[in-house]
Amino acid sequence: MDHVVAHPETLYVGTPAYLIATENPDGSANLAPASSYWALGSMLVLGLEAAGQTAENLLARPDITVNFPSGDLWRSVLKLDGTTGRNPVPADKSRYRFEADKFQAAGLTPEDSEMVSVPRVAECQLQFEARVARATPGLGESYYMVEAEVLRVHADPQILKP
Numbered sequence: 001m002d003h004v005v006a007h008p009e010t011l012y013v014g015t016p017a018y019l020i021a022t023e024n025p026d027g028s029a030n031l032a033p034a035s036s037y038w039a040l041g042s043m044l045v046l047g048l049e050a051a052g053q054t055a056e057n058l059l060a061r062p063d064i065t066v067n068f069p070s071g072d073l074w075r076s077v078l079k080l081d082g083t084t085g086r087n088p089v090p091a092d093k094s095r096y097r098f099e100a101d102k103f104q105a106a107g108l109t110p111e112d113s114e115m116v117s118v119p120r121v122a123e124c125q126l127q128f129e130a131r132v133a134r135a136t137p138g139l140g141e142s143y144y145m146v147e148a149e150v151l152r153v154h155a156d157p158q159i160l161k162p
């Protein structure tokens with residue numbers, strides 16, 4: 001799949017789920033499905049639980065990619081359901097199992113990014129490279145409101161209008 005750099009008027013795509021890649025302490029990539037987000041201008045606001053490896057990673061290393069799977073990738077999204085990059089698995093994620101290589105577990109391919117240190121998901125038609133600017137603890141401190149600036153958008157030309 002060839003991607004081109006895109007400059008869409010809005011980053012809202014109406015997609016209910018995204019895959020967020022972050023950098024683990026050992027430099028490998030973590031990948032997690034999520035759905036809570038909104039976008040305004042070049043900023044994304046992501047709702048991410050505090051107990052996950054994703055939050056831990058982006059608080060320490062702010063580079064992320066946010067990748068939007070189309071419907072045909074639903075099996076890959078579900079393969080990541082119930083997995084965490086946290087080892088050991090925290091008590092409040094007891095239904096989860098540790099998975100060191102989420103890309104492999106989901107059958108997805110890491111693709112080098114151009115602006116950030118973490119990979120994109122090659123199979124996703126729409127990919128954002130972004131950097132976290134602020135993470136604000138939510139009420140009860142069970143989640144973070146993560147504000148991230150989108151640095152580059154990659155899109156499969158098939159989803160772009162001429």
Ligand SMILES: Cc1cc2nc3c(=O)[nH]c(=O)nc-3n(C[C@H](O)[C@H](O)[C@H](O)COP(=O)(O)O)c2cc1C
Pocket residue numbers: 017030031032033034035036037047048049051052053054055077078080081082083084085086096
């Ligand atoms: C379809 C779907 C949507 C999800 N949406 C969110 C979300 O918006 N925010 C969040 O923190 N977790 C969400 N999750 C749960 C995370 O994927 C889950 O907590 C996972 O363990 C995080 O992985 P990590 O611990 O490696 O970061 C969602 C899971 C699925 C399957």
